Amino acid sequence: MACGVSPAERQEIYAWVGADPRHAVAFARMEAAWESAERLRAAPPPLEPDAKADLGAPPAGASRRRLMFGALAAASTAVAATVGWRLLDNVELHRTGVGERRVVALADGSRVTLNTASTVELAFSANERRVRLVRGEALFEVAHDASRPFLVDAGSARFRALGTAFNVRLRPDVVELTVTQGVVGVVAEDGGAATTVSAKIAAGGGAVVRSGAVAPTALDGQHLRQRTAWQEGVLEFDGESLAQVVGEFNRYRQQPIVIGDARLEALRIGGRFEVDEADKFLAALTSSFPIEAIATDDGGVLLVERP
């Protein structure tokens, strides 16, 4: 069972899932079933059954359910192959909800710290450690292993490391890399085009990647700290616009803070806040500026200029 699934095969699987919403539904169902069984770890059932009715046959009187069984069975022949690589090939999914933060310790000694509303997919094999940042933001602290590169796919960017620490954030339009230790190789993939652009980014540097382009960015100590402060659950600002600041807080909130007056968006903000201390931020904001924070019915906050 050491058969790894190649990137090309994965691509094919995703293509199948993407080709038809019914495939996607069937795929999602199988995955949800697999994930739900996580709970069984809390109280593992005995391996041998108590000799009871088995579920293989539909319960009596369930004839109207046959159709459903039939439909699922047809779909799942294809899904079996599809789901296979996730279940059988040791692919693990880790995710955090809004406002959550989690450290995942990996078998090879590496650590992945997930920021709010983030998902990673891990597929390790004998010759590579493959990770996909599906959404959100993660900090990778990679244990050195020269024989197994640590590969991170994130949007249109691919990162390659041996033993380093770096942060990757999927922003709406770009993938943002921040390297805090060692060197990270970056490849920007253009959808299908033959040209790939690559760069090497060393500790203390960063890059933004967007389809086919890698732009290294110079970072000073302050920037570096800012970009990784989330690990301590902290947001740091140094002259960011109110719009940016509110955007950062909203990543951690179910109900958003909304700027109700475009003139306020450009206000410059500095300070250091806990991610879940939006209240303190709002109090500071309303006491230092002529701004009013109005609670909305849905639990959100509306910011307007004080009349």
Next chain:
Amino acid sequence: MSELLVRLEWFKAVVLPHEAAVRGRLRRICPPGFDVDNLVAESLARAYQVQEFSRITAGRSYLLAIARNLLIDALRRERIVSLDFVADLDVLRSDEAAVERQIQARDELRWLQGLVERLPPQARKVFLLRRVHDLSLATIAAQMGLSVSTVEKHLVKALKLVAQARAEREDDEFGRAAPQDVRLAGDRRSGGRLRR
């Protein structure tokens, strides 16, 4: 491709958990012989396709609204709609707050345990060894004296059965049907409200 994965995550978290409840409601109000499962499948597929999925957080209302519209279309096509039935459709209007009964982790675990108990013995053993005890397929194969591909088949079979059971699970299996559900539990199928 990332967009696809994000969409799948959203679908699993927001929409899919309500499939069984929506199917249950549809069964209560649909005329006999009506293909509820097909309606549910179509509703799920449409729900999955929505453009700006990230805005949709109230999965149950959303899925119910889609199912309701599809049902109205279907019944209109068959020209069998009576006014009474349209009134019944209100069952498909969800007030998320009232029906969003969080199934407690304990209940969920108990339900899963019951389900695993009823899996075919081989499938159950493979499923538990892989999922709960984290053994590799090769190890499981050696331990059970089976080929890896047979082990795979058992695993997929178990997974399929768990997925089916989840899709069919009705709320009342948790013994906590809402009062309005109880009132509506009367048999609508033979109620003569619909002319065929």
